[in-house]
Amino acid sequence: MWQTIWFIIRSTIISSAPIGYAALGGVFNERSGVVNIALEGILLVSSFGYVAGAFFGHSAWWGLFWGIMAGLLLSLIHAVATVTFKINHIVSGVALNTIAIGVTRMLSLVMFGQETQSKTNSYTQIFGMDIQWLVALMLFLVIAPLSYWLLFKTSLGLRLRSVGENPEAADSLGISVEKMRYTGVLIGGVIASLGGIALYPTIWQSGISGGRGFIGLASMILGNWMPIRSVLASTMFGFADAIRLLDFVKAYIPDEFLTALPYVLVLVVLAGLIGKARPPRADGVPYVRGE
Amino acid sequence: MPKKKTNNIKYFLLSLVAPVVGILISAILLFFLILLIRKGSISDTIHAFYIMGQTLTSTQDLGYIIARAEPLVISGIAAAIAFRAGVFNIGTEGQYYIGGLVASIYAIYFSFKSPSLHWLNVIFVVIFAMLGGALWALIPAILKVKKGVHEVITTIMMNQIAYTTAKYFVNGPLSGVKGGESLEPKTMNFPAAVDFHRLYDIFHGHFPFPKYIPLYESLFIAAIIVFVAYIIIFYTNWGFEIEMLGTNPNATKYSGVPPKVVVFNAMLWSGAIAGLINIQEIFGIKGYYTHHMTSGLGFDGIAVALIGYNNPIGVVLAAFLFGFLRTAGYNLQFELGIPNSTMDLITGFIIIVMVIASVAMNRYISKLRRKEVLSEAGDR
Amino acid sequence: MPGDIILKMENITKRFPGVLANDHINFDLREGEVHALVGENGAGKSTLMKILYGLYHPDEGTIYIKVDGELKPVKFKNPQDAIKHGIGMVHQHFMLVYGLTTIENIILGYEPSAVIDFDTAKKEIQKIMDESGLHVPLDVDVEVLSVGQQQRVEILKVLYRKAKILILDEPTAVLTPQETDELFNIINRLKEQGHSIIFISHKLHEVMAIADRISVMRKGRLVHTMPKSEATKEKIAELMVGHPVLLDVPRPNVTPGETILEVENLTVESDTKGVMAVDNVSFYIRAGEIYGIAGVEGNGQAELIEAIYGLRPPKGGKITIKGEDITGKPTHVIRKKGVSHIPGDRHKFGVFLPFTLADNSILGHHREENFAKYGIFRKFSNIAQWAREIIKKFDVRTPSEKVPMSALSGGNQQKFVVGREISFEHELMIAAHPTRGVDIGAMEFIYRQLFEEKKQKKAILLVSADLDELLLLSDRIGVMFKGKIIKELDNTSRQVTPKEVGYYMLGGDVEIHEDSDIAGGEQSA
């Protein structure tokens, strides 16, 4: 019995970490007014970045560096496309997800000589701790509270939120909407990149992100665009993922039900049937000064 | 008068700048990517471009380009109809999963078994696929109109639920995996009277492409959709009202056109057409349904619609561009071992570059136009 | 007592495409004074203030600010620069971030430190609140505050930034009389504390009540600056309106026919819940009659039109057209009953800029058999023909009906809209500010067209901020004040004077009773 409980806890933490990071990344993006469905792609490239970086750099630190750089670069493209050039956020996100699949597989072939998966990376420890666990636990113990603190207790966070809610007002107070949105997208990108690292630092495989970026988006909505609540919502998904393997769950609940549940919940919340979800008002709306 | 004509040609040419720029920049990127993959061999890289060029001249490849463009055409039109109304239906992805599923249920349980009634089956497949797609668009449509929930969020969720729903039906009630055989999950096979016929067979050999090119009756359906969409968008008041709403919701309201009704209709029709996106694969190539069919066609359609300026003709052209990229991608993979993923990368890149370029060009064109009309009218 | 000049704007010029928004404007502000800036919509007040606040950059001219007791030229690249120089602006449309708390809104962009010490900030704000008398709850989402409270937050924002110069852009437009009173008390208190205030308004009685000096703007120019002692409402009104070239358009003599539009006890809610924008209004218009609605903008005219036109469901009352009840009916039904509408803001409501003139020529009637077979398939030749007729008949300057609307100049766009609405079969024409933003030529043309309408025995509801226009055109004039038609004037033989209308526009008798403590000191005609 206690093994089952221990398994559920453990598995929930590991399963929810990538989702939670993606959700947090989404929070920073959308709080600044940029919709980012490229979170899925960020998970994928950062996971690749970690494995490749650690593999060739012979150190988990290099993995960490390249993992974050990869996610950051993808976010930067998103920021340039949506904030500077003001193209549709969804289109940019869709394109970036495609690019993420393409670029990782291509680089895998070039670097590892095989397209669908990397070679095994031996460097998965930092300070003698397993990096996957370290990063996963960091989410709950450090990153989530830190994100809350950053968003709600610092001037940067205040400004970030203001451009997501009412860029015109922020602009009227001398806050650069573009700069803040870049900040939001890039911070979000770094955070989501950690999710890619928490995914599986030993091997990268094509398709390893497995839709977790989208589940992250769902968590973010269920968490009402609040950092800690979004992370908690992601643990719900992680929990569902953990228990679906248990025999007694399998016996009584169709797997499809568990898979669909989070999304249905999001719809229910959005419809205002339970609680209330309110996206930032200027979410996804390009800001053009004038009028 | 003649001056005006040259102007129209000029504007048309200007509107081509964005695609051309996009393709050129992407070609440059592709050059370097291939160089990277082929470890710096310039001759290989040039050969790669030669192969891509050949793709356009081989009959067989042309057939593939058409076949691969077909679902994207439908997907692009579905997306374009919503976009024209200012509704961002990114749920076409889920809508075609459900459209295909509903049509499959018809095919398995309710279809006519007599081969002579095949044409009726085709019609019903189309109807049920459209119903399924519309059904899946209904929830986001209602949530948007009644509760003001943004369709992007709801349709993303509906996409995920669609996949799960399809999976449930494939693994459960419709499962066609027979004991002892180790097959991927799929439904029961459709009756032969439902399976779409090959164009090659229909034309009894008077057909330019080899028999094995996967071109089916569904090509007609795609053609009809393009035609009807073109008529609706440019020749009917439905299209006009959709365009009104997409351009200026306030003025639409002032013109006595209720925006909510238009949004609702646009969403449902977009979903209905989206239901048809993958009937080629389901009823032509496969002859059974599986949730593990080609995915991402909905998202590709969004890009196709945007690159094609939401215009049915533009959508067809953009879909052909994608079809070409894919076909060329297989040729590169086959001939040079350049992975198909390179083409994914290029496709995504083209989307971003083209959309950026077209946003910039549109701004420039309308500025230019205003200047010209003002000077021509001698007004100010 | 007002002191030295602390702000000077010299020769400020700002051009927008096709418009000279500010034409060599000279403006100054003294320490501890309230300097009112008045003028009609589009006179250039907002542009001038946006330049002062760093949101726009002037094409010509210099701004001087007193720094260390000396006037120095400054250049504001952005609002931050302006804020640094002690300028604060309270925008007409509040620049509040909903979803943030009051305190967050106040400190936004001017946070005390990177990590916000909310307690210290709160203490500081509390101090400002006590000094200025602006009290608001600090820890709630600003969204839940009342309009008056939100405005206080706006002022607090400015004070928190230690602004010496406050720009209040039409601050009373959204306030109830009580709130206005309180605002004026606060302004006086701020003045005493040495703040200088630029007060933008077009409500003359308010200007007279609060200002020390008054500057009047008209058509991009600052036409006159005077101390309050030299000012009267009439004088200001005259300066505001100016003396336009008198358009001598002969008014046709038409005997009114049957009643076309009848509005009974109409009550309409404004965007703010619970506030009635239109309050128990009744009037009627007969065939061949022009009924003018006069009033300072924001007194319910817009909501009245929206209710009649079916865009805003009324709270109470009844609207009939030729005896047929249309209350709460949707717009397309109402249009079908014979209502045409020239909207006040054509870009927003009247046209689709990217559409061709042809497409713009049939809006709202596009389903008619003449324009569409079975109401569905569009008949392009008929539509083009129709558009060409409008273009020809209403003298719209354009190479053809195939160009996009955006390519036309404002005057031609308006002529096209007017022509379109007139050309449709209708009984009632609602014309809202039909000549706003057009040149004299187009103006005269539009007047003639409206008279032509009258001859055709149409009923016309004319809403305009332009008094001359109203007096020239209307047979009867209803003056709206705070949602009510407080006076109806007979103008069949053009006997009404601007003075008379102006008196009621400013509230007339009503105002003297209600706002006695503010306006009591002053005597109106």
Next chain:
Amino acid sequence: MKKVFTIITVLALVLTLGLMGCGQSQTSNQNSGGQASGEPKLKVGVVFDIGGRGDKSFNDSAYRGLVKAAKELGGYIKDDPDNVNYGTNIEMKYLEPKQGGSDREQLLRKLAENGYDLVIGVGFAFTDAIKNVAKDFPNVHFAIIDSCYSPDEHPANVTCLLFKEQEGSFLVGAIAGYKTETNKIGFIGGMDIPLIRKFMVGYEAGAMYVNPELRKDGAIMTAFVSDDPGQAWNNPPKGKEIAISQYDQGADIIYHAAGGTGMGVFEAALEKNKWAIGVDSDQGLILATSDQEKDREMAKHIITSMLKRVDTAVYTIIKEMYDNGKVDAKVMEFGLKENGVGYAYNDYNKDLLDPIKPQVDELKQKIINGEIKVPATDDELQQFKASLGQ
């Protein structure tokens, strides 16, 4: 704007160059072409499944079949990163499908169109695709691994290559039965499908046969990774989780039949210092000889692997085609007898296995002789269990 562009360009350059540099330092530089001139006598095309090259399991096993054919028959593999080239008799080429694998059929077509004489689909996911393509190219020979058709639907130009996975699994099950100290063992399958159940049932049967303790309920823990093909075979994180859970519940040996997901099982074994059993390839050997330290560490925890000689099957069919110029529409089954399945015995695990090797080989002989009939389905397993008694 300009600034942003510059920054992006520089970043992109730095990244690509950086990664490129890293990449080149590791992978050996080869010249690109490498193919000798002259028309090959036979052209063989292979389409891998989504796991792709480098899965250290199923697809890699098929790849070794190609290498063997190249070596023995004198051929080369076109566009191969490892540049396998032993002559020009046979040209071989493999393609990998896209992520998600939806383009399997298109790749098969590509090969068939371009004059490949024999086209092999590696994995049951090709069942329908091969059927469709075979119809269109009657002159091309096809082979499918792990799947077949009912006799009335069997296309005339398709050969099915099937394995008796239950037999090999029986042997590794027996090894687990002998080796377990906790009397609890585990099994992790990729997907709950009949094919994977053959692995599971054979394993259980073997374990129960040699170790009565394992006949108790709950002594053998079984789990499947996912019922979504996209998540089942490429999911090492999940594999690791499940394995850890089974180890925590007392299992000391886990057998996986989950393709790439198995890497997670090995990692769990390493982390928990328990045992694992590989599948398809000799995974212990592959990992033990890897250039990666972690692979070698993991290898120390792999007792053995159930060998599914996809390589043998691939080689056999290529050879037949090479020798006869055609293959028949038949079903080839590879069991212990044909040396198509087995268990891995190598330099690295021989110390472990030597004590029990005689018994295991005896079992093997019994199966080949038909003395033991290994169950392949759940029902058969129940009967088998009943025949053993408690």
